[in-house]
Amino acid sequence: MKQLPKLIAALFLAVLLCIPAVFAVFYYTQPMEDVSYELFQFADDGEEYWNGGDGWTVYTEEAGRQTELVANGIGGYTGLAYSGQTFYYSKELTEESDSPMLKIDAANRTVSVFLDGKIIYTDCPELDNRIGYLALPMMEYDRSEPVTVSLPPDYHGKTLTIAQSTAASEKQGDDGTVWPCEVTLYCGYAYESGLIASSARTMIPAVLLFSLLLFLLAVFIWNASQGAFTAKPLVFALAVLFQMCGILSEADFFYQYFGTLPIDLTDMFFHFSVGAFLLFLTLYASRLRLLFAAATLLQWISVLLSFSIQTGKFLEYGDLYVFFMNLPQITGFLALAAALTGTFILWKRGVPFFRHMGQTALFLMIGYLLFLAVSIPILSDYAASVFTRLAQGVIMLLPKFALTLLWNLCLLSGLAAVLFDFIEQVSRRRTELEVLSSKNRLALESYENLRLQSEEVMMLRHDTVKHYTLLHTMIKENPEQVSGYLEELIGQTKRIRPVISCRNQTLNILLNGKLGMAKAKGIETEIDRCDAPEKLPLSEPELCSLILNILDNAINAASVSQKPLIRLDFHCKAQHFVFSCENSVPDKTSDNIKTPTPEHRYGLKIIRQIMKRFGDNMLSIEQTGNIYRITAVIPL
Structure with a gap:
């Protein structure tokens, strides 16, 4: 529970930091407000044509002679002098816009754009680009994008004139009708922000x-x-x-x-x-x-x-x-x-x-x-x-x-x-690397335990003949001292380090290493039965975690008790592997008694979690007086 406030605080700070980060990343996915003006637009079907907008004049001009074309009410104009004649449409620009841009929806028409009579764009730079002298040709293909023209900042109040081509082979539409392109005045910043937003969204x-x-x-x-x-x-x-x-x-x-x-x-x-x-x-x-x-x-x-x-x-x-x-x-x-x-x-x-x-x-x-x-x-x-x-x-x-x-x-x-x-x-x-490291360490401890036990046995064996000779002499001369001498010899034998040797090599390494550690802490160890199958239905990390947590808890508890003792009993019975560990614990009235450490609680939690897969009744924990016993039963 102590970790919960820290977790909540960490989540709150993370979310608090993510909010401006997300806002910053996605800010440019929304374009600026587009303020645009449809200067010249076709009428929709069924609507009364509004003559392309206020202020437009559509005409032809040849060598200074200007002839105004007649609107047909649906977006077209009639009155060309001949097929293929270039015509003009002009208007005074009164609309306000930052970074002004023109968009002209010219499909296969060529156009030239003038502002107060000065050319600012043309599809045909090789021609005589003056109003009244142009003969613009048709394009041989359709444009994939409309024509865009950047206007100068001082465009306001000036006259916009657009020259547009017509087909040379025949008159446009019925009765020589021509159709001016749709023209839009828009803010270049908004257009550019739209491109940025589109790119960002992609x-x-x-x-x-x-x-x-x-x-x-x-x-x-x-x-x-x-x-x-x-x-x-x-x-x-x-x-x-x-x-x-x-x-x-x-x-x-x-x-x-x-x-x-x-x-x-x-x-x-x-x-x-x-x-x-x-x-x-x-x-x-x-x-x-x-x-x-x-x-x-x-x-x-x-x-x-x-x-x-x-x-x-x-x-x-x-x-x-x-x-x-x-x-x-x-x-x-x-x-x-x-x-x-x-x-x-x-x-x-x-x-x-x-x-x-x-x-x-x-x-x-x-x-x-x-x-x-x-x-x-x-x-x-x-x-x-x-x-x-x-x-x-x-x-x-x-x-x-x-x-x-x-x-x-x-x-x-x-x-x-x-x-x-x-x-x-x-x-x-x-976890596998940690277990491997622990096994290596325990293997060294197991080897050290075996070496020390071998030395103790060799020393006892070296003195055996002397002990037998001395006992033989005592029986004849001082028989009353034989009992005390034998008790001393039995005590020396009990002090020899125990060694586990069963069919499961992993258990041998784990148990011998931990028993050597227990012996070094002055804990008496006893082995009742010692048998285990070569393979257990546990992975190497699970087996190591189970045995090490049981023995660590036992060593920690026995090391502070009045009579330190650990007794192991593991064997196979009725297609089950039974592992039992008893250890002494301090008296409740003892000054040495300690409250369970967090590691001890975590150890029991890990043991229960591993054994849970075999059933709730496969793990037994009990305490009788000063003896604490844990038994794990693993089905084979």
């Missing part, structure tokens, strides 16, 4: 996924360095790679680099990521592997089939084409739902990885449902959109939104399970 999750990819590859390499060449982290890294590529393919600038492709790369990478993640779960699912393998195979077949169809080489566009195009959504949702169901089943069966994944998934589901419940009165639009999109997916049998929710749930849960699994591996490896 790069932040991509960088996070890239960091996760590096972590998973590091786990893969670490496992290989430990002698475990497992493909699980590598497959999860593949799923993360597909997810990262899907996010990057959604970027606004993606097609500027790679052009237009016949298939939807975003959907393809997403469904490949789902398939790779299902394969990752299959590698972990030893008991329900058939279920996970079937879900994985179904997803991969539907994805490969769908994107083969989208190339247009196997099937023409139609209802069947649309069905196969949307097939991965349906199979992905069903496969992830089956995998999540299998996760909860394996959690109940005690599989550690799926226990972590199931607990995380349950926590996230409850948290999201609580968030939705809270958002109904506060963020009603968001909650309504969630329920609407879920309902539409059910009605149309296209669960794209539900699939996204389920995918995010499974991905985060799987990541948490991988992190817990990695932490447990590192902890287990650290």
Whole structure:
């Protein structure tokens, strides 16, 4: 309980530090407020045309002679003198804007832009760029982006004039109608912040996924360095790679680099990521592997089939084409739902990885449902959109939104399970190293105990003939001294260090090392029975932890008692290994009595935790007078 306030304080400080960090990272994902003016805009169908906006004049000019064109009321103007004639439209700029920029939606038209009669932009710099002398040609292709022109800071009050080309082969539209391009005046800062925000919204999750990819590859390499060449982290890294590529393919600038492709790369990478993640779960699912393998195979077949169809080489566009195009959504949702169901089943069966994944998934589901419940009165639009999109997916049998929710749930849960699994591996490896170090130390102590015992036996053996000769003489001359002399010899024999020698070499090392330590502290040791199988149903770290905690507690208690004593009895009985340790404890009225130390309490907790796997009745702890006894029964 003493650690709880420290833990709460640490969590509070961590969250307190994370809040400004998250704010700083995500601040640029939101663009500045865009203040823009639609200077010239087409009318929507069914609306009365507003003549492109106030103040515009549309005309032609040839060698100083200006002819105004007539508006047709729906965005077009008539009155060209000949096909291909360049026309102009101008307006005085009265709108206020910081960092003013013009956007002209010219598709295959060439344009020149003037401010108070001075050229500031042209698609054709080789021409005579003066108002009234231009003959702009049409472009041979459509632009992928609108024309953007930066205006000078002192633009306000000046006259904007745009020259635009028309087709030379025929008159524009019916009866020689021309259509000016849409023109927008906007703040360059807002536009640039929009580009920054778009890039940030793309790069932040991509960088996070890239960091996760590096972590998973590091786990893969670490496992290989430990002698475990497992493909699980590598497959999860593949799923993360597909997810990262899907996010990057959604970027606004993606097609500027790679052009237009016949298939939807975003959907393809997403469904490949789902398939790779299902394969990752299959590698972990030893008991329900058939279920996970079937879900994985179904997803991969539907994805490969769908994107083969989208190339247009196997099937023409139609209802069947649309069905196969949307097939991965349906199979992905069903496969992830089956995998999540299998996760909860394996959690109940005690599989550690799926226990972590199931607990995380349950926590996230409850948290999201609580968030939705809270958002109904506060963020009603968001909650309504969630329920609407879920309902539409059910009605149309296209669960794209539900699939996204389920995918995010499974991905985060799987990541948490991988992190817990990695932490447990590192902890287990650290424990193994500590146990190995303890075994090495105890092996040296065991060797020292054997050496000292061998010396004591050799000394006793060296003096045996002398003792027999002296006893023979005493029997004849002083028989009354024989009894006292024999008692002295028996005491010397009892003082010889005990040595454990059973079939289990690990127990020999542990017990001999600890008994030597007990002897050095003046504790009398007795061995009633000494037998153990070569193999016990415990790992090396568990066996070492169990025996060392029992003996450490016994030595600590016996060392402060009036008659220090430790008695061991371990043997096999009825397919069970029974290990019993008795030790003396101080009298309750003794001045030497000590309260149990924290290490003693932790030792008992560790002993109970190890023995819990064999049942609650397999560990017995009792005290009779000044004797404390602990008995562990391990089924063989």
